[in-house]
Structure formats: C-alpha cells, structure tokens
Amino acid sequence: MQQVPYPKEQMHRIAYTKLTEQQISAKLGANAGPTSAAPTSGVLAGKTLRIVTDKGPTLRYSFASNNRLSVAENDGAAVDAAYGALTLGHVAVFTHLVPGTQRGYHVVVDQSTRLATVFEVWFSGFSDKREVQREIYFGYVAEPGKEAPKERHAPTNRIEGKAFHWRQDNGVETLEFYPSTFYSNFVELTRLGGELGFCAPSDYIKVDDDVYVYSRVECEFSGVQTLYVLDANRAEQAGVRLGFDRSDALEYYVFTGRGEWLGQIAQFEKFGDVGNQPPAAPAPAAGAAPAAPLPPAQKGARRVYRPMRNKWTMTKAEVAALKKTDVFSGPNPMAGNRLPSSTFLVGKELTVRFDHGLAVDYQFPAVDRLRWRRNGQSAWHDERYEAWESAPGVIMFGHLLSSAANHDCYKIVADFDHGLATCIHGTIGTQYIANEAQAETWFGVIETAGTTPPKYRRHRFTDELLGRAITWNYSPGLTSMHLYTTPHSLSWIIFGNDGAGGMEWSGPASYVKIRDGLYLAYWLEEACNGTLGTILINLRTMHDVGIGYHCSKDGVRLNAMGAHARHAGQFDITRFYSIRT
Amino acid sequence: MSTHEMSTRRRFFGHAGAALSVPFTATAALAAQPSIRDGSAARLAALEDANAIRALQREYARLVNAGSHAEAARLFAEPAAAPIDASLRRLAADRFAAHDVIEVAADGATATACFECTVETETAIVGSYTLVDMLRVQGEGAVRAVEHRALESSYIKRGGAWKIASLVLRPA
Numbered sequence: 001m002q003q004v005p006y007p008k009e010q011m012h013r014i015a016y017t018k019l020t021e022q023q024i025s026a027k028l029g030a031n032a033g034p035t036s037a038a039p040t041s042g043v044l045a046g047k048t049l050r051i052v053t054d055k056g057p058t059l060r061y062s063f064a065s066n067n068r069l070s071v072a073e074n075d076g077a078a079v080d081a082a083y084g085a086l087t088l089g090h091v092a093v094f095t096h097l098v099p100g101t102q103r104g105y106h107v108v109v110d111q112s113t114r115l116a117t118v119f120e121v122w123f124s125g126f127s128d129k130r131e132v133q134r135e136i137y138f139g140y141v142a143e144p145g146k147e148a149p150k151e152r153h154a155p156t157n158r159i160e161g162k163a164f165h166w167r168q169d170n171g172v173e174t175l176e177f178y179p180s181t182f183y184s185n186f187v188e189l190t191r192l193g194g195e196l197g198f199c200a201p202s203d204y205i206k207v208d209d210d211v212y213v214y215s216r217v218e219c220e221f222s223g224v225q226t227l228y229v230l231d232a233n234r235a236e237q238a239g240v241r242l243g244f245d246r247s248d249a250l251e252y253y254v255f256t257g258r259g260e261w262l263g264q265i266a267q268f269e270k271f272g273d274v275g276n277q278p279p280a281a282p283a284p285a286a287g288a289a290p291a292a293p294l295p296p297a298q299k300g301a302r303r304v305y306r307p308m309r310n311k312w313t314m315t316k317a318e319v320a321a322l323k324k325t326d327v328f329s330g331p332n333p334m335a336g337n338r339l340p341s342s343t344f345l346v347g348k349e350l351t352v353r354f355d356h357g358l359a360v361d362y363q364f365p366a367v368d369r370l371r372w373r374r375n376g377q378s379a380w381h382d383e384r385y386e387a388w389e390s391a392p393g394v395i396m397f398g399h400l401l402s403s404a405a406n407h408d409c410y411k412i413v414a415d416f417d418h419g420l421a422t423c424i425h426g427t428i429g430t431q432y433i434a435n436e437a438q439a440e441t442w443f444g445v446i447e448t449a450g451t452t453p454p455k456y457r458r459h460r461f462t463d464e465l466l467g468r469a470i471t472w473n474y475s476p477g478l479t480s481m482h483l484y485t486t487p488h489s490l491s492w493i494i495f496g497n498d499g500a501g502g503m504e505w506s507g508p509a510s511y512v513k514i515r516d517g518l519y520l521a522y523w524l525e526e527a528c529n530g531t532l533g534t535i536l537i538n539l540r541t542m543h544d545v546g547i548g549y550h551c552s553k554d555g556v557r558l559n560a561m562g563a564h565a566r567h568a569g570q571f572d573i574t575r576f577y578s579i580r581t
Numbered sequence: 582m583s584t585h586e587m588s589t590r591r592r593f594f595g596h597a598g599a600a601l602s603v604p605f606t607a608t609a610a611l612a613a614q615p616s617i618r619d620g621s622a623a624r625l626a627a628l629e630d631a632n633a634i635r636a637l638q639r640e641y642a643r644l645v646n647a648g649s650h651a652e653a654a655r656l657f658a659e660p661a662a663a664p665i666d667a668s669l670r671r672l673a674a675d676r677f678a679a680h681d682v683i684e685v686a687a688d689g690a691t692a693t694a695c696f697e698c699t700v701e702t703e704t705a706i707v708g709s710y711t712l713v714d715m716l717r718v719q720g721e722g723a724v725r726a727v728e729h730r731a732l733e734s735s736y737i738k739r740g741g742a743w744k745i746a747s748l749v750l751r752p753a
Contacts, residue, residue, distance in 0.1 A: 303718065303719060303720070304718075305715055305718055307711075307714070310714070332708055332710070333706050333707070333708050333710060333712075333713060334708075334710050334712070474712070475706070476724045477706055477716075477721075477722075477723065477724035477725075478706055478712060478713065478716065480712050492711075492712070494712060494715045494716055494719060496719060496721060497721055497725070502715075502719045502721075503715040503716070503718055503719045505711075505715065525711055528711065529711050529714070531711055548710070552709070554709075559710075
C-alpha cells in the first residue's frame with residue numbers, strides 16, 4: 001500500500017478551476033467558520049476590542065464565545081460571524097469572514113503591547129478569482145483612558161534566511177524557507193510527497209524579536225493563503241489557512257504547529273538595514289521608458305511573478321517549423337562572468353559511450369567547431385560549440401544536434417582524468433507545453449587514444465548540495481541565489497539593488513557529482529519559460545560554467561552562462577528526504 | 582577665476598562647478614581682473630563668450646537631468662546629430678575640479694571646453710532571460726553607476742549665439 005501521497009500532477013501542472021464569483025460566494029456562504037483540529041482558544045470570549053488601524057478600518061469586535069463574534073467596520077452596523085482564535089504566548093490570532101461577502105479578516109494582537117496587525121483578505125480581486133488577496137494594516141487595540149501606542153508592528157527582513165520544519169496539529173508537515181523579503185519557498189512533505197519545492201509571494205511582519213507574522217498566497221497555483229504567527233525561538237506557530245484546494249473545496253481552518261529550526265543562511269543587505277521600509281520604485285533612466293514599473297499602489301498590490309501570463313508558449317506546429325537557431329552567438333547578461341573558452345578539445349578525436357547503448361563520435365577541429373556522428377554511422381554533422389575547463393581535466397561542452405527531431409542538444413561534462421562523461425540530453429516539448437525543454441541524464445565513459453575508461457565507475461546522482469544556498473553574480477546588476485530545497489528541485493531568488501532577497505521561483509532539478517566539490521546541476525523552468533539551465537558548479541573556485549537551452553518564437557537558443565559564487569549557507573534538511581521503511 | 586592669454590585662443594581655467602550647475606555671476610568677478618581693467622575689448626568679448634558657454638553647458642545639464650533630451654538636442658548646432666545617451670540620469674559638475682578649461686578661438690567663432698563632472702547612469706539589462714524578466718517584475722533590471730567623467734565639447738557661434746558642435750563624456 002502506497003504510504004506517500006505523490007500527486008498525479010505537481011502544483012505547477014494542475015489546471016486549477018477558474019472559479020467564478022458566484023461559485024466562490026456559494027462555497028463561502030455554505031461555510032460555518034474556520035475549523036480546527038485542536039480546541040481553539042477562548043482567550044477573547046466575553047471581551048470587546050476596538051482595533052484602530054493607521055491606514056485602514058477601525059474594527060469593533062464583541063466576542064460572544066470562543067467561536068462567535070460580532071464585528072462592525074468603521075461606523076457600520078455590527079454583523080455576527082463565526083471565528084476561530086489561537087494564542088502563541090502573548091500573541092492572539094483570530095480569523096473570520098464577513099457574512100454575505102467574499103471578505104474577511106485575520107487579526108494578530110499582541111496582548112502585552114496592544115499592537116495589532118490586521119490582514120484584510122478577499123476573493124475575486126484578481127482575474128484568477130480564487131486567489132486570496134490581502135491588504136495589511138498596522139494599528140492597535142484602543143482602550144478607554146489610555147493613549148494610543150506609538151510603536152507599530154512593521155515589515156521586516158529579520159527572519160530572512162531562516163527555515164523551519166513545521167508539523168501542524170492536523171498532521172500536515174512542511175519545510176518552509178524564507179530566503180527573500182517578499183517571497184518564500186515551501187515543500188509540502190505530506191500533501192505532495194516532498195518531491196518539489198514551490199514559491200509564493202509572502203509577507204513578513206515583526207511583532208517582536210521572537211515573534212513574527214508570515215503569510216503567503218500560492219499565486220499562480222491554488223491561490224490559497226497560509227498565515228501564521230511564529231515564534232522563532234520556540235519554533236511554534238499558530239495560524240490560519242484560507243482558500244480553495246485542487247478539488248475546489250474550501251480550506252478554512254486554524255492550526256497550531258510545532259517546528260524545528262533548520263538553520264540560517266546569510267543576508268546580503270547593508271548592516272543596519274532591517275527591512276522595515278517598503279522598497280522604493282527605481283526611477284527610469286533619463287529619456288527611457290521605465291524598465292519595470294512597480295504595480296500601482298492599489299489595495300492589495302504586491303509584486304508577483306506570473307510567468308505563464310507572458311504568452312511565451314507555442315504550438316507543436318510552430319515548434320516543428322522552427323528553423324532559426326542562436327548558438328553561443330555573443331555576449332549575454334547570464335555570462336558576464338563566464339570562464340574563457342577552452343582549447344582543451346581542439347584537435348582531439350574521441351567517442352563518448354553511454355551506458356544505455358548510444359555512443360557518439362567527436363572531432364574537434366577548432367575552438368568553436370565540432371563534428372559528431374552516432375557511432376557506427378558514416379555521416380558527420382558540423383556544429384558550433386563552446387567548451388570550458390572548470391577544473392583541471394574536466395571539460396563542459398555543449399552543442400545542438402542540427403536537424404534532430406526535437407531540437408535536441410547535448411551538454412556534456414567530460415572528466416579526462418577519469419575517463420568519465422555525463423550528458424544532459426535536452427529536448428524541446430513536453431506533454432504540457434510544446435516549447436518547454438525537458439532533460440534526461442546519461443552516464444558513460446570517454447574513449448580516446450591512450451586511455452582506458454573504467455568499466456563500473458560512473459559519475460552519480462548526489463544529494464550533497466541539498467540544503468545549500470549559493471549566490472551567483474552573472475554580470476553587474478544580475479545576481480541570484482540557488483537554494484537546493486529538495487533532491488529534485490531548485491529555487492532561485494533574485495537579489496534587489498539593496499541586497500535583499502526578492503523575486504523567487506523554482507523548478508524540477510537534478511544533481512550529479514563529478515568530483516569532490518564539483519557538481520553538475522540542471523533545472524527545468526517548467527511552467528515558467530521553458531528553459532533548461534545546466535551548470536557545472538565548482539565549490540573550490542566558487543565559479544560555474546554552464547549552458548542555457550531555450551525555445552521561443554525567436555528560435556532555439558544555446559547560450560553560455562557563467563557567474564561568480566558565494567556560499568550563503570546550508571540548511572539541515574537531508575534527513576527529510578531519505579527513503580524509510 | 583584666473584585667465585591666461587594665448588596667441589590664438591583665449592583659455593579660461595575656472596571653477597569647474599560653475600559651468601554645469603552653479604549660477605554664474607561674472608560681472609563683478611571679471612571687473613576685478615587686472616586684464617579687464619586694461620580695457621581690452623577683445624579680452625572682454627572672450628570672457629563674455631566663456632560666460633555664455635558656461636551658461637550653455639548649465640542649460641544642457643539642466644535639461645539632461647530633467648530627462649528632456651529632445652530639448653537638450655536643440656542646444657546643438659545640428660540637433661539631429663546630438664548625442665543622446667539614454668542611460669544618463671544625472672550630470673553634475675565636480676565642485677573642486679582643477680582641470681576645467683574653456684578655450685575661445687581668437688576669432689570668437691569657435692571654442693572648446695573640458696569640464697570634470699560626475700555622471701549617474703542607469704543601463705537596462707537587456708535580453709530575454711528568466712532572471713532578467715524577474716528583475717523587471719521586481720521593479721529593477723538596470724545597472725546604476727556613478728562615475729567621474731570629463732565632458733569634452735566644442736562650440737560654434739551662430740547668429741551671435743553659441744551652440745554645441747560636439748560633446749562627449751570620456752572616462753576621467
């Protein structure tokens with residue numbers, strides 16, 4: 001009997017229903033309030049609260065019991081609603097919907113300071129109506145005869161770089177990483193079997209030095225919101241989940257959880273920058289249109305990466321008809337810090353023999369021209385290639401296979417000291433998107449005059465990078481960080497000009513150990529823009545070499561990659577991925 | 582300000598900043614110069630030319646800093662050939678530049694100048710790559726830099742007014 005509930009489709013492949021406003025209203029109307037696996041808190045029962053926010057509503061609450069309240073927004077009439085409340089030390093969090101609407105509130109109250117953070121949430125605020133929208137208001141609990149506190153909760157980067165393993169009271173287990181100031185990465189261990197990590201726009205609010213509010217909305221997926229108060233010292237959480245799951249059922253529950261701190265990776269903001277200021281919109285270059293204006297400051301606005309809305313997908317016929325190629329054609333921003341091309345292969349003849357039976361003969365007449373043929377065939381094919389020597393005797397080279405059925409490419413790492421070779425075979429076209437790349441890994445050996453390759457030894461898949469975070473500076477202004485959150489996926493985080501972690505996304509990935517400290521990694525930008533990225537990571541030189549493989553209406557592109565690396569740290573997560581009986 | 586007389590051109594070394602951004606009040610300062618008290622009309626004309634060129638450069642900097650490249654181009658003798666550097670966000674004179682110079686030809690019809698300045702540039706990262714796309718969505722995607730440059734320019738007088746004939750910002 002299968003014990004791990006692997007989904008038939010991973011989150012990025014699920015065609016979530018485009019729920020209508022009417023469908024959402026019907027589902028919300030039938031809801032009796034948030035559920036909870038454990039008893040909720042009665043800390044608010046019998047109390048009244050008047051919560052004043054600086055730029056939002058004033059909310060007057062009267063809590064009749066531990067699951068019924070009445071709420072009046074500003075000067076409006078009070079309405080009764082179901083609610084759920086939990087506490088985490090001195091902090092209470094409660095949630096309710098406003099009956100007859102698609103709106104609700106998640107409220108965090110620090111009972112020791114009277115400070116409050118209010119998340120107003122609603123559906124049908126975006127073209128994907130199931131996606132939870134939120135606006136955050138900071139304020140306080142007003143008490144007669146007492147002055148309003150001057151302090152406020154505030155956005156923060158003080159938990160940037162942390163990660164936790166969370167186990168909720170309902171049995172849900174996740175790994176959650178906060179490598180950015182407005183995105184996060186989460187691995188659903190129990191819901192999805194933990195194969196891949198996914199990313200979501202997130203909010204981080206500081207309550208005090210121990211306690212923070214975290215909220216994410218799974219934009220471009222289900223649109224579900226997960227919000228919780230977390231105590232970083234005690235590794236405890238209390239929160240709420242709201243949204244529609246993959247079967248369109250309403251998830252609305254409160255939960256507590258216990259966690260385990262998994263580590264802390266580096267931050268790259270200037271010392272003294274605690275992230276309590278909203279990012280400033282950069283001014284456009286004089287005389288130039290703004291490269292990327294921030295979303296207008298409308299209610300609920302946030303920075304969200306929505307790659308599938310960029311109209312980059314093609315039909316099978318369009319892909320089949322593609323003739324244009326762009327193979328290592330010149331400088332590009334992903335290769336500003338690339339290694340120089342290697343002449344190691346020039347003049348050599350060799351065969352790369354793979355274990356599944358295919359063997360490829362190569363001749364390298366020039367630093368940028370090679371000839372290849374399938375072993376046993378007579379016809380040679382000429383291709384443009386690039387090669388780099390990442391470590392002594394280890395060459396990475398790549399080329400297209402002109403006229404191949406699927407615009408195939410080979411990206412090969414050849415270790416001449418050991419006679420070993422590994423090929424990432426890229427092809428264009430998946431069952432989901434016609435111009436999306438896919439990859440397979442072939443292990444094999446190098447046969448050339450004067451060498452005897454090993455019969456059994458091969459490069460091998462590895463988990464040695466798991467949990468690591470490595471920054472990559474490709475060229476001025478273009479720096480990302482790889483975060484290896486599962487053995488089969490990779491997340492990339494874009495740094496802002498202020499050094500803060502920013503936009504983040506992820507994709508399936510694979511890792512091969514070439515030598516100690518030398519790893520071949522690929523990732524697929526599935527449901528993103530279809531690129532297959534492949535890099536050879538040298539942890540001794542902290543440099544990579546690599547090749548991007550991409551198909552668009554402009555043709556099939558192979559481009560060089562190369563970046564300077566910094567090690568940002570490592571999370572302790574390997575144990576979550578061992579196969580247990 | 583000091584002035585030096587040359588055989589074919591009049592060279593004016595000066596307080597750099599005045600040319601690009603500081604309002605220039607020439608009259609009193611010039612009146613105090615021994616050379617002016619000599620009453621040389623040619624020398625006075627050259628000084629007035631230098632002042633006019635400074636004013637022209639000041640206006641050029643103002644327009645560039647305002648993003649009004651088209652208006653800045655109209656300060657050139659050939660507006661269509663005016664260099665437009667879209668990456669240029671701000672141009673400011675170095676306050677204590679020691680090597681600024683304006684040379685006015687003896688016939689008073691042409692001039693050259695060199696000003697030390699600081700430029701702020703913002704150059705968009707181009708290309709269709711995932712990381713670049715994400716940077717743009719993030720509201721960034723450009724490389725900003727602040728550099729010292731030498732503004733080297735030449736001028737021509739047309740209809741009694743100075744126009745910029747050429748202008749280039751070279752690495753200082």
